[in-house]
Amino acid sequence: MLYGADYNPDQWPEEVWDEDVRLMQEAGVNIVSLGIFAWSRIQPAEDVWDFAWLDTVIEKLHAGGIAVNLATATASPPPWVSARYPETLPTDENGASYWPGSRQHFAPSSPVYRRLAGELVRRIAERYARHPAVVMWHVGNEFGCHLPMDFSDAARDAYRVWLRRKYDDDIAALNDAWGTSFWSQRYGSFEEVFPPRLAPYSHNPSSMLDYRRFTSDMLLECYLLEREILLEAGATQPITTNFMGPFKPADYRRWAPFMDVIADDCYPDPANPHRVRDAAFQRDLIRSLKPGVPWLLWEQATDAVNWRPSNPGKRPGALMAESAQSIARGADGIMFFQWRQSRAGSEKFHSAMLPHAGTGTRVWNAVTELGARLAALPELPAPGRDARVALVFDWESWWAVEERDHPTRVDYLALSLEWYGALHARGLLVDIVAPEDVDDGYDLVLAPALYLLRDAGAAALTRFVAAGGTLLTGPFSDIVDEHDQFRDGGFLTQLGPVLGLRFEDFGALAGATTGGTGVGAQGAHIADSASAGAVAFTLEGSSFSGRLVAETVHPMGAEVVAAFADGLAVGRPALTRHPYGEGEAWYVATQPVADGLDAVVAAVIEASGVRPVVDDLPADVEVARRGDLVTLINHGDVDAEVSIEGTDAESGRAVDRLSLASQEVRFILAPAGPASRRVSARVDASAL
Ligand code: GAL
Secondary structure (H helix, E strand, O other): OEEEEEEOHHHOOHHHHHHHHHHHHHHOOOEEEEOOOOHHHHOOEOOEOOOHHHHHHHHHHHHOOOEEEEEOOOOOOOHHHHHHOHHHOOEOOOOOEOOOOOOOOOOOOOHHHHHHHHHHHHHHHHHHOOOOOEEEEEOOOOOOOOOOOOOOHHHHHHHHHHHHHHOOOOHHHHHHHHOOOHHHOOOOOHHHOOOOOOOOOOOOHHHHHHHHHHHHHHHHHHHHHHHHHHHHOOOOOOEEOEEOOOOOOOOHHHHHHHOOOOEEEOOOOOOOOOHHHHHHHHHHHHHHHOOOOOEEEEEOOOOOOOOOOOOOOOOOOHHHHHHHHHHHOOEEEEEEOOOEOOOOOOOOOOOOOEOOOOOOOHHHHHHHHHHHHHHHOOOOOOOOOOOOEEEEOOHHHHHHHOOOOOOOOOOHHHHHHHHHHHHHOOOOOEEEEOHHHOOOOOOEEEEOOOOEOOHHHHHHHHHHHHOOOEEEEOOOOOOEOOOOOEOOOOOOOOOHHHHOEEEEEOOEOOOOOOOOOOOOOOOOOOOOOOOOOOEEEEEOOEEEEEEOEOOEEEEOOOEEEEEEOOOOOOOOEEEEEEEEOOEEEEEEOOEEOOHHHHHHHHHHHHHHOOOOOOOOOOOOEEEEEEOOEEEEEEOOOOOEEEEEEEEEOOOOOEEEEEEEOOOOEEEEEOOOOOOOOOOOOOOOHHHO
């Protein structure tokens, strides 16, 4: 189990470094991410290089038995870069420059930025690739975090190249894909295409989708460029960068194959009532990016952050509870931003492993206790193919469904979290996958708002149901193809036969909104949904409401399980089920509110026969399975009792019933029944 933090010794005089190493040992730290923002210290001017300080720090860490995850330091170009090469600066959609003075002020597609960053990486790699302290590489930092899109001239030029490649140099193919007959948008050549800069009105949505793909690809190219240089210099250590969970600008599913190990940053908001659910979703998404391979929690806060409007600390015990949630869901490393609290700069109020107030503090005690407990854990099983339930979550669909000019505004992440929440609350372990990744290893699949559905995704979902799976999909799904264009033949053209439905109308509800703001490393939490428009439906004798839409669908073989009780679609199906092949496909024609969603999900769980990790899970107790390891966490304020037969992984004692105090964590070895399928792939953790 790795334990550590970002380490920024360049913010401190040399006298402090020895104390750092000594206190790291005291806290149980065994790895640090070194020098993430040290570019200006390493290269104070274009032709001046200073590695002496870094040599010293690395030697001290090595002597102290602390491994180094060495940063490539490219995330914040020094002032001389911006002053001498202003063409490296990104711009917003108005053409205004993002100026230096903060961080991440580089245009990802800028050839000059790439050249300068590449030279920095080459020098670092050549110097340290064979150093025994260096066990891993940290490329850049949170690519795209502050700058989700760049509209600079560098981006314009790179976009044209990207489009030529995508459309085989055939401008007619681009015109077809974007539907440019609309509004006189037909392009005569790729040189006529611009980034979607400020325009009088809506940009072509198909072009927006390509611009988002391009943006994700440019950030990925920066990562790959650095990775290539590291490998050329002889680096043999795992190479990665830090992800930010469900981060809209970067399609991490396309990135994952290029990460030797997935590393994630997660900052649950103590004030978010759904923080446990939201963080569980993030960790499940991260685990699902590389099935069978443990991932690393690369950044979390020990206590308060500095970047929300108000920044409360964590409740006592939450540090262990939140760390255990990661371990339970596949992590083999628990790390923080950062080791020592800064005394200057924008993040001086951000908590750290070593607080500014020193070691005689609540936070230091929590940090050392956590370190000791992690160090004493037995070796954990690799996360296997433990989940029998999958939730479909797709970046391209996310990008497309949130474009403007739709029947209603959908906050895709907020909606996915709501659907996920109904599974999480019942103690079901969930993989979070692309539609193409759905296979018969799952028994139940939920696919909310799958607006953009690629042919291959539709085929996989169809095969899944035909082979005996249970599918629940819902409003605003299967509307467009991969170019954000309607397919011929209406809507639900791909899944209609599986669902036994014909789709007629969206039935947007007045003033409806999902009300969320998105999560991410530095995102705000999801607000509770508030909608003006609502529709009623009755399921198993109880009355519920739906929001966003009340679609008109016609059964073509599907059984109507619930019908709308009011509104334009009164009497029409609100929930249907349809046997298809060996399986069954359900459709809900509105976004059910709270209890309604829970009731709908309960019905499909029942139909699918999937079972929770433990039965009768008390509210606020979280459970997850990782191979033979079952983790139980009481996030609530009162004691809770859970029945589970197994062996306590820490004490070795047999258990059958547990009493969990508030924030208490127990790791129980309880082999899964034969129903749990496994994959054999696993990373060799000893290599880290
Ligand atoms: C992360 C970032 C760190 C630090 C941290 C503060 O997004 O990678 O460098 O800024 O947030 O919470």
